[in-house]
Amino acid sequence: MQANQKMCVVCGMPLVKVEDYPEGADTNVVDWCKYCGTKDNMNSYEQALKGMTEFMMKSQGMTEEQAKKAAEEALKNSAAYKDGRLK
């Protein structure tokens, strides 16, 4: 891994190309991916939970209940939400 390798603080996706960032984002400032926010703001916890729940249902074939639980678990361990930057 390169020293300047950045990862999305929400989901952990590597931020390699400018396309990985939200459209129009300043890649020196923004440290989240296009799935986790806009160029100005990270998604709120509620938005992130909803998005991740849908993602889990689609990608893992979980029921909504299972997916929500898994999403809550994932976000609990996410640096972005753990350090209190977002509520």
Ligand SMILES: [Zn+2]
């Ligand atoms: Zn992300």
